[in-house]
Amino acid sequence: MCGRLDYFLNAFATLRTDGSRKNWTGLTYHRSPYKPFLLLAVLDFIESGIIARNFIEPSFELAQSFQNYCALILPPDRKASMSYPFYHLESAAFWELKPQPGLQHQRGLAISVKRLRQLYLGAQFSEDLFPLLQMPSSREKLRTVLIDTYFAAEIRPTIREYSILNCQSTLYSTSLLTTQELLPAFGLTNNPSAHVDLARVRDQGFRKAVVKLYDHRCSLCGIKMLTPEGHTIVDAAHIKPWSLCHNDHPTNGIALCKLCHWSYDKGLMSIDQNYHVMISPAVKNDPNLPGHMLTLLDRPMFRPSESRYWPDLDNLAWHRREKFSKR
Numbered sequence: 001m002c003g004r005l006d007y008f009l010n011a012f013a014t015l016r017t018d019g020s021r022k023n024w025t026g027l028t029y030h031r032s033p034y035k036p037f038l039l040l041a042v043l044d045f046i047e048s049g050i051i052a053r054n055f056i057e058p059s060f061e062l063a064q065s066f067q068n069y070c071a072l073i074l075p076p077d078r079k080a081s082m083s084y085p086f087y088h089l090e091s092a093a094f095w096e097l098k099p100q101p102g103l104q105h106q107r108g109l110a111i112s113v114k115r116l117r118q119l120y121l122g123a124q125f126s127e128d129l130f131p132l133l134q135m136p137s138s139r140e141k142l143r144t145v146l147i148d149t150y151f152a153a154e155i156r157p158t159i160r161e162y163s164i165l166n167c168q169s170t171l172y173s174t175s176l177l178t179t180q181e182l183l184p185a186f187g188l189t190n191n192p193s194a195h196v197d198l199a200r201v202r203d204q205g206f207r208k209a210v211v212k213l214y215d216h217r218c219s220l221c222g223i224k225m226l227t228p229e230g231h232t233i234v235d236a237a238h239i240k241p242w243s244l245c246h247n248d249h250p251t252n253g254i255a256l257c258k259l260c261h262w263s264y265d266k267g268l269m270s271i272d273q274n275y276h277v278m279i280s281p282a283v284k285n286d287p288n289l290p291g292h293m294l295t296l297l298d299r300p301m302f303r304p305s306e307s308r309y310w311p312d313l314d315n316l317a318w319h320r321r322e323k324f325s326k327r
């Protein structure tokens with residue numbers, strides 16, 4: 001087993017990556033970070049239990065995680081697509097693409113995640129690598145090789161911190177959806193210099209749980225917009241602010257698009273005791289406020305399929321009483 005680990009440590013350290021001084025800074029030693037970032041995202045998913053068998057789907061969540069890694073070093077206007085590393089990791093001996101039924105493996109078609117999904121079901125690690133990725137000690141060594149080989153010393157703590165945040169927030173999200181509120185213990189990593197702020201773990205874990213329950217749909221206006229590359233229009237909002245109740249249970253959350261989130265926070269929208277949308281009279285009276293919101297008046301809000309996750313009526317009442325603008 002040890003010999004196999006050494007073999008894969010070497011394989012992880014010798015990924016074929018594009019070098020370009022024009023495109024990449026010294027933070028990545030002037031090489032593309034996409035393959036290491038994809039592998040780090042996959043390792044996080046294995047650690048937090050999202051990937052439990054040897055099959056990696058090019059899912060929305062994986063694309064989102066890949067984007068979050070890229071955002072650590074790329075300027076906001078620089079577009080990255082998970083399709084490139086997902087496809088081109090084929091050049092590494094441990095990654096095998098699985099074409100859609102009836103399709104053949106084709107060369108050079110990784111232009112978008114949408115296209116990638118049309119052509120491939122996903123990918124598989126070599127049979128002898130996956131067990132090593134499931135074991136915490138060998139997974140940590142493989143993760144460290146990725147971080148230390150492809151990233152300069154000054155950015156490594158940021159990447160390691162994000163990895164911990166990614167894993168712990170997913171565990172927190174799972175705990176919110178399964179049992180009562182549980183804060184996961186720190187220390188999933190052996191690196192003592194890595195420190196992740198508890199508030200960020202909470203925040204991202206709450207977000208993951210609520211956005212999943214509402215299936216990325218705004219609970220008030222119903223809009224659902226996902227890009228295959230990993231972007232969504234919705235946020236997770238606390239019905240009663242966390243600062244007042246320290247309650248991250250999904251029944252104190254709703255998924256909201258940017259406009260509804262702003263309107264809800266400003267008291268221009270609320271939800272009645274029958275889960276119908278309320279619009280403040282201020283929206284009708286003020287020509288500067290978005291008039292199309294009026295079409296949502298009295299429409300039932302979108303709720304999770306299981307009633308145990310529906311918004312808590314006391315928290316909704318709090319919002320109507322304390323936040324909603326009645327004039």
Ligand SMILES: [Zn+2]
Pocket residue numbers: 218219220221222223256257258259260261
């Ligand atoms: Zn909305």
